[in-house]
Amino acid sequence: MIIPYDESGGARGEGARKVSGSRLIHLCGTDDVSEGGTLRVEAEGLTLAVYRIAGHFYVTDDHCTHGPGSLSEGILEGYEIECDFHQGRFDVRTGAVTEPPPMVPVKVYPVVVEGDRVLIEVEAAGATGTEG
Numbered sequence: 001m002i003i004p005y006d007e008s009g010g011a012r013g014e015g016a017r018k019v020s021g022s023r024l025i026h027l028c029g030t031d032d033v034s035e036g037g038t039l040r041v042e043a044e045g046l047t048l049a050v051y052r053i054a055g056h057f058y059v060t061d062d063h064c065t066h067g068p069g070s071l072s073e074g075i076l077e078g079y080e081i082e083c084d085f086h087q088g089r090f091d092v093r094t095g096a097v098t099e100p101p102p103m104v105p106v107k108v109y110p111v112v113v114e115g116d117r118v119l120i121e122v123e124a125a126g127a128t129g130t131e132g
């Protein structure tokens with residue numbers, strides 16, 4: 001589901017930015033992710049992990065940069081997601097590796113919460129371009 005970016009306001013949340021030429025992709029409802037939990041979402045050709053921490057939402061690619069691990073199936077501790085394959089860790093706020101073996105950060109997406117909807121902001125053109 002593609003939701004055009006609404007310049008009239010109402011968008012809010014971590015990393016929410018009004019960038020010309022951007023658009024929003026609806027991922028899930030706020031109630032779909034339990035506090036301290038994760039959710040795997042497929043949208044627009046992307047496979048994403050949604051995290052809910054202290055009432056705020058964060059989104060990364062679901063695919064671990066080290067191998068076949070699915071980060072949404074990992075263990076969320078604070079702001080770190082631990083991949084259940086080799087116990088590599090990433091900061092879900094920045095994507096930075098906080099524990100090897102991964103060496104490459106995981107991609108993060110600006111999150112916008114509108115009412116009870118969780119969305120990410122992507123560039124209007126070439127937004128699905130994370131090959132790996």
Ligand code: FES
Nearest residue numbers: 064067069083088
């Ligand atoms: S596949 Fe994720 S740490 Fe190795």
